[in-house]
Amino acid sequence: MTDAQAPAGAAKDALIGMEDLDALSDRDAPFVQLFGFKTERIGFGEATIRLPYNKDHIRPGGTISGPAMMALADWAVYVAVMGAIGPVDLAVTTNLNINFLRKPAERDLIAEARLIKLGRRLAVGDVSIHPEGDDEMCAHVTATYSIPPQT
Amino acid sequence: MTDAQAPAGAAKDALIGMEDLDALSDRDAPFVQLFGFKTERIGFGEATIRLPYNKDHIRPGGTISGPAMMALADWAVYVAVMGAIGPVDLAVTTNLNINFLRKPAERDLIAEARLIKLGRRLAVGDVSIHPEGDDEMCAHVTATYSIPPQT
Amino acid sequence: MTDAQAPAGAAKDALIGMEDLDALSDRDAPFVQLFGFKTERIGFGEATIRLPYNKDHIRPGGTISGPAMMALADWAVYVAVMGAIGPVDLAVTTNLNINFLRKPAERDLIAEARLIKLGRRLAVGDVSIHPEGDDEMCAHVTATYSIPPQT
Amino acid sequence: MTDAQAPAGAAKDALIGMEDLDALSDRDAPFVQLFGFKTERIGFGEATIRLPYNKDHIRPGGTISGPAMMALADWAVYVAVMGAIGPVDLAVTTNLNINFLRKPAERDLIAEARLIKLGRRLAVGDVSIHPEGDDEMCAHVTATYSIPPQT
Numbered sequence: 001m002t003d004a005q006a007p008a009g010a011a012k013d014a015l016i017g018m019e020d021l022d023a024l025s026d027r028d029a030p031f032v033q034l035f036g037f038k039t040e041r042i043g044f045g046e047a048t049i050r051l052p053y054n055k056d057h058i059r060p061g062g063t064i065s066g067p068a069m070m071a072l073a074d075w076a077v078y079v080a081v082m083g084a085i086g087p088v089d090l091a092v093t094t095n096l097n098i099n100f101l102r103k104p105a106e107r108d109l110i111a112e113a114r115l116i117k118l119g120r121r122l123a124v125g126d127v128s129i130h131p132e133g134d135d136e137m138c139a140h141v142t143a144t145y146s147i148p149p150q151t
Numbered sequence: 152m153t154d155a156q157a158p159a160g161a162a163k164d165a166l167i168g169m170e171d172l173d174a175l176s177d178r179d180a181p182f183v184q185l186f187g188f189k190t191e192r193i194g195f196g197e198a199t200i201r202l203p204y205n206k207d208h209i210r211p212g213g214t215i216s217g218p219a220m221m222a223l224a225d226w227a228v229y230v231a232v233m234g235a236i237g238p239v240d241l242a243v244t245t246n247l248n249i250n251f252l253r254k255p256a257e258r259d260l261i262a263e264a265r266l267i268k269l270g271r272r273l274a275v276g277d278v279s280i281h282p283e284g285d286d287e288m289c290a291h292v293t294a295t296y297s298i299p300p301q302t
Numbered sequence: 303m304t305d306a307q308a309p310a311g312a313a314k315d316a317l318i319g320m321e322d323l324d325a326l327s328d329r330d331a332p333f334v335q336l337f338g339f340k341t342e343r344i345g346f347g348e349a350t351i352r353l354p355y356n357k358d359h360i361r362p363g364g365t366i367s368g369p370a371m372m373a374l375a376d377w378a379v380y381v382a383v384m385g386a387i388g389p390v391d392l393a394v395t396t397n398l399n400i401n402f403l404r405k406p407a408e409r410d411l412i413a414e415a416r417l418i419k420l421g422r423r424l425a426v427g428d429v430s431i432h433p434e435g436d437d438e439m440c441a442h443v444t445a446t447y448s449i450p451p452q453t
Numbered sequence: 454m455t456d457a458q459a460p461a462g463a464a465k466d467a468l469i470g471m472e473d474l475d476a477l478s479d480r481d482a483p484f485v486q487l488f489g490f491k492t493e494r495i496g497f498g499e500a501t502i503r504l505p506y507n508k509d510h511i512r513p514g515g516t517i518s519g520p521a522m523m524a525l526a527d528w529a530v531y532v533a534v535m536g537a538i539g540p541v542d543l544a545v546t547t548n549l550n551i552n553f554l555r556k557p558a559e560r561d562l563i564a565e566a567r568l569i570k571l572g573r574r575l576a577v578g579d580v581s582i583h584p585e586g587d588d589e590m591c592a593h594v595t596a597t598y599s600i601p602p603q604t
Contacts, residue, residue: 030208031218034185057181066225066244067182071218093217094424095397095446097248097550099577099595101570116593117554121423122396122448124552126593140569140579140595142552144397144446146424245575246548246597248399250426250444252419267442268403272574273547273599275401277442291418291428291444293401295548295597297575332510333520336487359483368546369484369524376519395519399550 012044014083021079024087029078031071039079045115047079050132053108063103069129070098073141076113077125081145084118090148094122097142104138105131121147163195165234172230175238180229182222190230196266198230201283204259214254220280221249224292227264228276232296235269241299245273248293255289256282272298314346316385323381326389331380333373341381347417349381352434355410365405371431372400375443378415379427383447386420392450396424399444406440407433423449465497467536474532477540482531484524492532498568500532503585506561516556522582523551526594529566530578534598537571543601547575550595557591558584574600 016024021039025032035057041048049072051057057068074093081091109129117124127141167175172190176183186208192199200223202208208219225244232242260280268275278292318326323341327334337359343350351374353359359370376395383393411431419426429443469477474492478485488510494501502525504510510521527546534544563585570577580594 029216031216034207056185065180065182066247067218067222070221070225070247074217074221093251095248095250096217096221097246097399097595099246099570099597100244101577102572116590117552119555124554124593137569140577142550142593142595144552248444248550250419250446252426253421267439268401270404275403275442288418291426293399293442293444295401331518333518336509358487367482367484368527368549369520372523372527372549373520376523395553397550397552398519398523399548401548402546 014042014044015086016042016082018042020087021082024082029075032075035068035071037072037075040110042079042083045080045084045118047076047083047113049076049079049111049113051109051111053106058106063106064109066100069100069109069139070096070141072109072111073098073113073127073129073139074143076111076127077141077143077145080113080115080125081123081147084115084123085147088148091123091145093143094146095144099140100138101140102136102138105134107131107133109138119147123147165193165195166237167193167233169193171238172233175233180226183226186219186222188223188226191261193230193234196231196235196269198227198234198264200227200230200262200264202260202262204257209257214257215260217251220251220260220290221247221292223260223262224249224264224278224280224290225294227262227278228292228294228296231264231266231276232274232298235266235274236298239299242274242296244294245297246295250291251289252291253287253289256285258282258284260289270298274298316344316346317388318344318384320344322389323384326384331377334377337370337373339374339377342412344381344385347382347386347420349378349385349415351378351381351413351415353411353413355408360408365408366411368402371402371411371441372398372443374411374413375400375415375429375431375441376445378413378429379443379445379447382415382417382427383425383449386417386425387449390450393425393447395445396448397446401442402440403442404438404440407436409433409435411440421449425449467495467497468539469495469535471495473540474535477535482528485528488521488524490525490528493563495532495536498533498537498571500529500536500566502529502532502564502566504562504564506559511559516559517562519553522553522562522592523549523594525562525564526551526566526580526582526592527596529564529580530594530596530598533566533568533578534576534600537568537576538600541601544576544598546596547599548597552593553591554593555589555591558587560584560586562591572600576600
């Protein structure tokens with residue numbers, strides 16, 4: 001994980017491109033289209049994903065629902081893993097822990113994921129979710145993915 | 152929690168009825184309709200919710216997606232809380248932890264939630280998710296709800 | 303996990319004996335002696351461990367400290383894993399999630415662990431902790447162990 | 454949390470001093486002496502705590518045990534909470550989630566805690582644990598404390 005934690009200027013390139021990622025999400029992740037997630041950035045072990053503000057996924061009061069944030073964080077870690085190991089469609093989440101911190105403003109949400117561990121069998125990502133233009137996190141997530149043995 | 156943990160025969164009645172619950176979900180929980188959750192049972196601090204098998208929410212290979220299971224568990228604990236304190240639309244999830252245990256069979260999923268703590272400020276629920284007709288859990292969840300001060 | 307979830311009457315035997323377990327704990331787990339954990343029962347994927355009430359590990363008010371409960375749960379899952387796969391001293395915890403539910407009575411604490419997943423690479427255990435003679439859980443834990451490749 | 458997240462140069466002072474903290478730990482936290490935790494720094498919603506390398510708390514292979522790291526993180530969040538609200542001895546952990554990321558080097562461990570939420574009823578802290586002189590995290594923790602109503 002030295003690489004994934006390297007300063008931005010020294011970051012290694014992502015091992016997956018946007019086209020391969022789109023192909024994976026079309027095939028593997030029905031909720032990506034359901035929620036309209038947009039990949040803003042992929043790096044080696046890093047990803048930034050946007051959840052557009054959408055009347056279909058809000059709670060009364062206008063805030064985006066918890067399940068939408070959980071789906072967003074799960075997908076952000078998946079993209080960060082793909083950025084570090086390349087397209088592997090069998091990586092599966094084994095654990096996800098989310099703390100909801102405050103009611104988000106009525107805006108797009110941005111998830112910033114980075115891997116804090118990249119092992120041969122497990123990868124662990126840390127995600128902060130915040131409304132666009134607002135540094136205060138509305139939710140924090142850690143998620144573990146199991147990486148299939150490479151043949 | 153003595154009550155919520157009482158044997159089935161002695162269970163206290165739920166403090167919310169199906170009609171009030173439907174009204175809450177129409178108003179508060181857009182994902183309930185999105186996923187088609189069906190409330191099979193509400194008790195005092197207990198709930199059983201069904202996620203119908205639906206081609207829109209599966210991953211390749213035919214299994215229901217992780218985010219659908221997280222939404223299901225979150226909703227099941229919410230219903231269990233409503234069953235114990237009555238309709239209160241400001242209860243919010245503060246923490247959710249999910250362990251994905253195995254690939255579920257291609258069937259409806261059933262979430263069984265029960266509260267393991269019911270305090271004045273916090274309620275904690277334990278949820279097992281399994282495919283219909285199969286006792287093996289495919290996911291296990293604990294979730295904490297913050298209960299608003301009652302006026 | 304069919305086996306580990308089988309009714310008590312049909313339980314498979316543990317794959318580790320008390321002597322091997324004691325040898326492992328003397329060698330691997332300094333906190334077992336520190337806290338005085340006592341193994342009450344080992345089954346296939348199941349374990350019951352006692353934390354004796356001890357003035358050295360209490361908080362003011364006489365309740366056993368949170369860290370003592372976390373250590374107890376971690377050890378209980380380890381013993382349950384050993385019961386299912388035999389003595390393997392390289393199994394390591396990858397994730398532990400604990401919910402503290404209520405202040406325990408001033409008594410010994412009992413941890414009941416059972417595996418809810420036993421895979422080739424990961425095992426997941428569910429633990430309830432309650433004071434002796436009191437069915438109300440004071441803490442609930444899930445923990446994941448990584449199992450080393452068997453040669 | 455604007456304050457707790459302010460850049461270091463602008464940080465508000467801690468609302469507890471070292472003497473009050475020592476008094477609290479002597480009275481409330483038996484494991485602080487057990488493990489020999491040393492408070493390196495307290496800020497408003499921030500704390501840095503050292504776990505001295507000690508033969509009594511290691512696993513074979515020379516690495517510090519998981520339970521010692523869980524106790525360390527729990528204490529670090531407690532100190533960060535005290536730094537933000539002043540000495541309150543009834544704050545209790547309600548949830549703690551830890552991911553063990555890699556085997557730490559045989560050195561003192563340093564826990565860096567910061568609050569990511571400071572509400573009237575709940576505070577949530579994020580903790581990274583790393584060996585002294587090594588930036589790679591060996592464990593990552595989030596923990597929630599319940600704050601008693603202030604009279």
